[in-house]
Every structure is written in structure tokens, then in C-alpha cells.
Amino acid sequence: MLSATLALLMQVGPNPGAGSIPTVPEELVELRRRQQETAIEPTLTRDRLQSCLARAEQDSVAARIEADSWLRNAVGVTRAEALQCRGYAFANSAFWNEAASSFIAARDDSEAVDSRYRARLGTMAANALLTAGDNRRAIEVLETAKSDAAEAGFAALEAEIELDRARAYVALGEPASAGAALAAARELAPANARAWLLSATLARRNNDLATAQSQIEQASRLNPTDPEIGLEAGVIAVLAGNDDAARQSWQSIVAIAPESSQAKTAKSYLEQLDRP
Structure with a gap:
């Protein structure tokens, strides 16, 4: 395959x-x-x-x-x-x-x-x-x-x-x-949501959360229902200390694409977030 x-x-x-x-x-x-x-x-x-x-x-x-x-x-x-x-x-x-x-x-x-x-x-x-x-x-x-x-x-x-x-x-x-x-x-294809998503992920891994947040917001504007974007948005939010925004992002994935692998991951993240 x-x-x-x-x-x-x-x-x-x-x-x-x-x-x-x-x-x-x-x-x-x-x-x-x-x-x-x-x-x-x-x-x-x-x-x-x-x-x-x-x-x-x-x-x-x-x-x-x-x-x-x-x-x-x-x-x-x-x-x-x-x-x-x-x-x-x-x-x-x-x-x-x-x-x-x-x-x-x-x-x-x-x-x-x-x-x-x-x-x-x-x-x-x-x-x-x-x-x-x-x-x-x-x-x-x-x-x-x-x-x-x-x-x-x-x-x-x-x-x-x-x-x-x-x-x-x-x-x-x-x-x-x-x-x-x-x-x-991003310069060649500014409307390519995946380019912004991958950019946000790299910025997050480099601990540049401000840039990551800006880039994931642009990715979300271009493709608001992409579960990968929602998953990454939640990760960036929780690292920035915004648990409510993270919860909202992950819950949206479960609602929009409940059978996706991203929804399964989002559920596990939500469980961790809600633990005392």
C-alpha cells in the first residue's frame, strides 16, 4: 500500500x-x-x-x-x-x-x-x-x-x-x-492552510508560542474544520496556559470529526486536562 x-x-x-x-x-x-x-x-x-x-x-x-x-x-x-x-x-x-x-x-x-x-x-x-x-x-x-x-x-x-x-x-x-x-x-501559497499549520507546529517546538499562536490562527481561518489544525491549536493554547481555549479546540474536533484519529487524541487530551 x-x-x-x-x-x-x-x-x-x-x-x-x-x-x-x-x-x-x-x-x-x-x-x-x-x-x-x-x-x-x-x-x-x-x-x-x-x-x-x-x-x-x-x-x-x-x-x-x-x-x-x-x-x-x-x-x-x-x-x-x-x-x-x-x-x-x-x-x-x-x-x-x-x-x-x-x-x-x-x-x-x-x-x-x-x-x-x-x-x-x-x-x-x-x-x-x-x-x-x-x-x-x-x-x-x-x-x-x-x-x-x-x-x-x-x-x-x-x-x-x-x-x-x-x-x-x-x-x-x-x-x-x-x-x-x-x-x-507560505510566500508561494499564502492560502495553503497546511503550510501555516506546519509552521505553527515548528514554532511551538522551538518554544516560540507567540509566533505559533499567530500562525495557527491563520491556519484556522483558512481551514476552520481541519481536525489537525484544531488539535495543534489546543496544544499551543495549553502550553500558553490557556486551558479554556485548549478545551474548546479539542471539543470542537470531537464534535466535527468524531471518528477521526485526531478526535481520539483530543479525547485523551481532554481527559488529562480535566484530571485534578
């Missing part, structure tokens, strides 16, 4: 005119979201890619066989799509390094792969590397993806790449670099 960010970027091919979770594992959920937000024109090739990706979610071995067969006769951008599907199949089997290698091979296959598609393939590869724990290599791949996204004028994906860079820097224990990446993400 796949990580969220991977699943998302992988479902669609290049734009011919030119970007925490149940059943699908957390590593690939964000990827699926990004893919669904990237509109493409339907073509026969796209249909084959979609079919191969759908097969990968059901039978990753069969999808790898299909992708290898497709690759033998593919030319131009369709070779990249066959490699993309193979990478997705590897990811669904949790072979993260193999998935990353396939995505990078797709990215570098030929000049038929335009900068927009290159940026998305690079982001897929980096997310596979992040999941594999190879954060330093992921940053290198993300730097290339960032350049490709900028060349394509793909600001939304540039912002997502900065969020991925921040994740890698946090994992490497480099909060200053993570903060710079998050600042770039």
Missing part, C-alpha cells in the same frame, strides 16, 4: 498543455491529494496510465509486470508513464528505494518529459526517499524538483516541495532550514 503524497502525484501524467490517514498509508496520502488537484486532458495514454495505477493498488506485482511490458514498446513520454506506474507499484509494496529509482528514471528518461511533469516525478521520488528515511538524498531530489516547478510556473507544487523540504530538515534535526523552507511555502 502507498504513502499519501506518492499516491496523489502518481495518478496522472504530464499536462499536455503546459501542481496523517486510513486505508492508504500515511506516507502516500498527500501524494494522492496533489495528483487529484492537477487537472489534465483525458487521452488514450492517460487512460492506460490510470489503468496501470489502479492495478497497482490491487496487485502491485501484476502492475510491475504490466509496466515492464508497456516499457518495452513505449516511446517518448509514454516511457516515463510506464516507469511512473512501475514506481507506484514498488511503492505499494513498500519498496521505497526501488520506487524512488523508477520515478527518477521516469523524470530523466527523455526530453519529451516537460518541466511540469519532471517536477511532479521528482516530488514522488523524494517522498519515497523520505519514507525510506533517506532525508539528505530526498533534499537533493527536491532541489531539482523545485527548479523544474519554477521553470514550469507551477507555484502550487513549488509550495508543496518546500513543505517536503521542511519535513526532511526536521527529520535531520535542522530546524532553521526547516523554518526557511516553511517561510518560502
Whole structure:
């Protein structure tokens, strides 16, 4: 099964005119979201890619066989799509390094792969590397993806790449670099609630509660019903000594998304808050 960010970027091919979770594992959920937000024109090739990706979610071995067969006769951008599907199949089997290698091979296959598609393939590869724990290599791949996204004028994906860079820097224990990446993400996509949420979380971990409060308020304005934002808002509030605000945030999660994992966490926080 796949990580969220991977699943998302992988479902669609290049734009011919030119970007925490149940059943699908957390590593690939964000990827699926990004893919669904990237509109493409339907073509026969796209249909084959979609079919191969759908097969990968059901039978990753069969999808790898299909992708290898497709690759033998593919030319131009369709070779990249066959490699993309193979990478997705590897990811669904949790072979993260193999998935990353396939995505990078797709990215570098030929000049038929335009900068927009290159940026998305690079982001897929980096997310596979992040999941594999190879954060330093992921940053290198993300730097290339960032350049490709900028060349394509793909600001939304540039912002997502900065969020991925921040994740890698946090994992490497480099909060200053993570903060710079998050600042770039907010500048590129000021309406991206997740950028503000992650910024608030980093500020809170750095004991800058004033900044954390300001940033979580902005995240909440942009997406008032996101349970992750409500959970973080409560944590920031309780650390600032505002138990009533924390209680209100966590109770709102239980009311809005009672079956979510965040609601379960919120309930445990409320129990702790109400203990003598």
C-alpha cells in the first residue's frame, strides 16, 4: 500500500498543455491529494496510465509486470508513464528505494518529459526517499524538483516541495532550514492552510508560542474544520496556559470529526486536562 503524497502525484501524467490517514498509508496520502488537484486532458495514454495505477493498488506485482511490458514498446513520454506506474507499484509494496529509482528514471528518461511533469516525478521520488528515511538524498531530489516547478510556473507544487523540504530538515534535526523552507511555502501559497499549520507546529517546538499562536490562527481561518489544525491549536493554547481555549479546540474536533484519529487524541487530551 502507498504513502499519501506518492499516491496523489502518481495518478496522472504530464499536462499536455503546459501542481496523517486510513486505508492508504500515511506516507502516500498527500501524494494522492496533489495528483487529484492537477487537472489534465483525458487521452488514450492517460487512460492506460490510470489503468496501470489502479492495478497497482490491487496487485502491485501484476502492475510491475504490466509496466515492464508497456516499457518495452513505449516511446517518448509514454516511457516515463510506464516507469511512473512501475514506481507506484514498488511503492505499494513498500519498496521505497526501488520506487524512488523508477520515478527518477521516469523524470530523466527523455526530453519529451516537460518541466511540469519532471517536477511532479521528482516530488514522488523524494517522498519515497523520505519514507525510506533517506532525508539528505530526498533534499537533493527536491532541489531539482523545485527548479523544474519554477521553470514550469507551477507555484502550487513549488509550495508543496518546500513543505517536503521542511519535513526532511526536521527529520535531520535542522530546524532553521526547516523554518526557511516553511517561510518560502507560505510566500508561494499564502492560502495553503497546511503550510501555516506546519509552521505553527515548528514554532511551538522551538518554544516560540507567540509566533505559533499567530500562525495557527491563520491556519484556522483558512481551514476552520481541519481536525489537525484544531488539535495543534489546543496544544499551543495549553502550553500558553490557556486551558479554556485548549478545551474548546479539542471539543470542537470531537464534535466535527468524531471518528477521526485526531478526535481520539483530543479525547485523551481532554481527559488529562480535566484530571485534578
